[in-house]
Amino acid sequence: MTCSTLLPDGVAATVTRDYGHTANEKVNDLVMNLAMGLLTVVALIALTMGWREGLIVGLAIPITYSITLLFNYLFGYTINRVTLFALILALGLLVDNPIVGVENIARFLSMKKYPRLQAVVLAMDEVMPSIVLATLSIIASFIPMFFISGMMGPYMAPMALNVPLTMLSSLLVALAITPWVAGKLLKEKAGDEVAYDATATGTNRFYRRLMSPFVASPGRSRLLLLAVAALFAFSAFLAASGRVPLKMLPFDNKNELQIVVDMPEGSTLEATDAAVREIEAYLQTVPEVVNVVSTVGEGSPMDFNGLVRKYYLRQAPNLADVRVNLLPRQRRDMSSHAIALRIRDDIAAIGAKTGALLRIVEVPPGPPVMATVVAEIYGRPDQPYAELIAAAETLRDRLALEEGVVEADTSAEANQQKLFFRVDREKAGLNGISTEDIVGTLRIALAGMPAGVVHAPREQNELPIVLRLPREKRSDPEHLKTVLVKGRMGHSVQLGELGVFEEDIVDRTIMHKNMEPVVYVTAEMAGRGPAYAVLSQQAELKNEPLPDGIRAVWTGEGEWKITVDVFRDLGIAFSAALLAIYVLLVYETGSYLLPIVIMLSIPLTLIGIMPGFWLLNMLMGKTVGGYPDPVFFTATAMIGMIALGGIVQRNAIILIDFIRSAAARGQPLKDAIIEAGAVRLRPILLTAGTTLLGAWPITFDPIFSGLAWSIIFGLFISTAFTLVVVPVAYALLYNKPPPKKA
Secondary structure, three states: OOOOHHHHOOOOOOOOOOOHHHHHHHHHHHHHHHHHHHHHHHHHHHHOOHHHHHHHHHHHHHHHHHHHHHHHHHHHHOHHHHHHHHHHHHHHHHHHHHHHHHHHHHHHHHHOOOOHHHHHHHHHHHHHHHHHHHHHHHHHHHHHHHOOOOHHHHHHHHHHHHHHHHOOOHHHHHHHHHHHHHHHHHHOOOOOOOOHHHOHHHHHHHHHHHHHHHHHOHHHHHHHHHHHHHHHEEEEEEEEEOOOOEOOOOOOOOOOEEEEEEEOOOHHHHHHHHHHHHHHHHHOOOOEEEEEEEEEOOOOOOOHHHOOOHHOEEEEEEEEEEEEEEEHHHOOOOOOHHHHHHHHHHHHHHHHHHOOOOEEOOOOOOOOOOOOOOOOEEEEOOOOOOHHHHHHHHHHHHHHHOOEEHHHHEOOOOOEEEEEEEEOOOHHOOOOOOHHHHHHHHHHHHHHHHEEEOOOOOOOOOOEEOOOOHHHHHOOOHHHOOEEOOOOOEEEEEHHHOEEEEEEEEOOOOOOOEEEEEEEEEEEEOOOOHHHHHHHHHHHHHOOOOOOOOEEEOOOOOOOHHHHHHHHHHHHHHHHHHHHHHHHHHHHHHHOOOOHHHOHHHHHHHHHHHHHHHHHHHHHOOOEEEEEEEEOOOHHHHHHHHHHHHOHHHHHHHHHHHHHHHHOOOOOOOHHHHHHHHHHHHHHHHHHHHHHHHHHHHHHHOOOOOOOHHHHHHHHHHHHHHHHHHHHHHHHHHOOOOOOOO
């Protein structure tokens, strides 16, 4: 049966919210991005190495994913957005091991020195230690994400599981399957073709010209390291100075917005409805708006915002909720966040006109908080609640002056008037009227009294009949004075003859948290991260504190506490990853100093990440509706930075391993450095390229784009610097000067 057969004529049904369709669309987009990334990665390998090599590496992808998904099934994980993002991210990483192995096998076969089987074995023996160590380094950089606490912990658990699983599966494929397939498919050079000679290649000549000035001159090497240190300091300055803005999570691009309406306490339902109708009339002029669903007097049906911000509990005549449905994101040029910024001032003007506080609330990816900025005002146990309210209003006014702060408010209710009817007991007694008679009459006049039901022939339910005064009469004390109260002696007396109406103030609600009275100060942010507003206010409160005995707590219900906790946990995870990588390198190299040289590639990622985000803001940051719309460095970008700690180690490990092997064969260190760089340049660039291409599809997702940009910028710069800085540092430490002649 369809709606047309169930609904009467003139009634239509419209689906205004379908999160199942939204989830399916998101998953389909990710699957498409995964397919696009797979094709581009395989195409890159086929174009640069040959179609046979591309086929061998491409074969590793479905085998690796099959093993990974099998373990997901065994561990009870479902296929969700984070799982798919982990698989897309791992796409560029899982092919690195097969690339290194296949490229080295092809090089050994082209040297024409060994029989086919022996060439395959020797090629894999040469790169196997570095492949294993590099894989363990990547795994070590992701494992600490399992221990992230708070809301980000469960969110990141699928990534912390799937990337290490994928890398272990990739290692298994690279060591067991790829060499066998390469031995069958790769061609040896014909007898008349010139054998491969690393010293005679154009790559060798280029790398020699690049590295010789630094390897031959310790002074130039030190200048290079000083220049890199200066670039690192500049990158850190970009973050510390706010030129790369920080935020907990980025804004999503949803097909809906929400406008929460708070009229002054005591406003009638009709006044609230009139304000909502003005909002609706304005929204009809916004081209991206498809339809609007308004609920006056109570909250709209529960969603994620309603759950975490308790909007579904809102129920009063002065409250309303407006749901704004937008065009699908494929059919509009602006994101939902940009649209919210564009209409913010117009909505605020309607609020000023109607006396309402209007909040534009975006459907979040998170975090689940009462408001973006929340301060909790506490006092001494003996302090009157009115003093807390006054301090909260002072802080609210200060907060409203902060750059980027909008919709500042307090949880304190506005003063509401009430009418109290004081009975003249002497007059009432003379007329034979009790207080109970007066109360009963007023209750009927104001609240009404059931007087029966009506059964309409075509209606299924009964219609109640309620007896009460019309609204215009029951809202006016002068009209209420004329209401007749019937006495027990049978005659009626006007209410005004039996007492007087007195005006009074309704007692305000006293809110408590952890058994302490509290007043909340809330605000939202437009174009600026909440951390900057909170830090500014904390500094201002040190100079101009609140009244004696009153304190403001910022680590409660707002985004500030979650931001601090998440970045703290991510920082601890990053430190743990660095320590684990260092321990692995010490175990493998048998040196305490050499791992530091290899790990120089990790801080080099910051030289790419921070200037990269700064450049993104220069190119893509814009002003919408008078508010900045920057590209934030978020928690997902920080996760990308942690992941890079292991990813960039691969190149440095392989490069140093080749240098040490060549030096162990008796080659001069300078020649060993140049030959290692020339031999490993192509696989290093290929592995970096596949990782970049694997991360590229993620840049189109508004939530995880920060992770992708971190990997792209960090890997691009660190790869270039690793080929130069790591060998130069190694040469400075291990290039022994020739002995002086007697």
